[in-house]
Amino acid sequence: MDILTLLPFIVLIGAMFLMTRSAKKKQAAAAQMRNDMQPGTGVRTIGGMYATVKEVHDDTVLLEVAPGVHAIYAKNAVGAVLDDAEYNRIVHGDDDELDADGTVVPDDASSLTGEPGADKADVAKIDLGKDEAADDDAAAKDTKGEGKADGETGTK
Numbered sequence: 001m002d003i004l005t006l007l008p009f010i011v012l013i014g015a016m017f018l019m020t021r022s023a024k025k026k027q028a029a030a031a032q033m034r035n036d037m038q039p040g041t042g043v044r045t046i047g048g049m050y051a052t053v054k055e056v057h058d059d060t061v062l063l064e065v066a067p068g069v070h071a072i073y074a075k076n077a078v079g080a081v082l083d084d085a086e087y088n089r090i091v092h093g094d095d096d097e098l099d100a101d102g103t104v105v106p107d108d109a110s111s112l113t114g115e116p117g118a119d120k121a122d123v124a125k126i127d128l129g130k131d132e133a134a135d136d137d138a139a140a141k142d143t144k145g146e147g148k149a150d151g152e153t154g155t156k
Contacts, residue, residue, distance in 0.1 A: 034075045037061065042087025046079040050091050 037043065041053045043063065051063035054070060061073050088094040 033081050034078055037075075037078065037081055042082045042084065042091065043078050044080045044082060045073060045077050047077070050082075050087065052087075 037053050037056050039053050039055060042050065043053055043061075044050050045063075049065060051065045051071075053061060054064050055062035056075075059075055061075055061078060063071050063073055065071055082090070085094075
């Protein structure tokens with residue numbers, strides 16, 4: 001056999017080896033993360049539920065999903081162990097990441113577009129209702145075109 005005919009097979013086997021090796025590393029890291037869980041740690045399950053670890057057993061974990069509500073989960077159901085700052089930011093809404101000067105960015109841009117000191121009453125409102133004159137014109141056109149089917153014109 002020629003070396004050129006074997007080269008694609010060698011490359012394919014090498015690629016498969018590298019892919020399985022990286023997958024095994026990820027699995028080992030996830031298992032280590034689950035084994036390092038401590039009571040009081042915030043976690044996110046693979047279903048997206050945030051909870052606090054109360055007890056850790058061999059294959060299971062007791063999670064407090066709400067104050068006074070406990071549930072037993074398999075360790076494999078824990079998707080991520082979160083640090084305290086991230087858990088508090090997500091679950092309790094704590095915003096410790098504000099700028100040093102305390103600048104808060106508004107949720108919408110309406111407060112940024114108006115002139116300072118301008119009242120909201122001064123802003124012109126757009127009337128999206130029907131116009132009475134347009135209704136009268138449409139009714140007059142309908143009476144002129146009686147006897148014609150849809151799509152027909154008045155020309156002969």
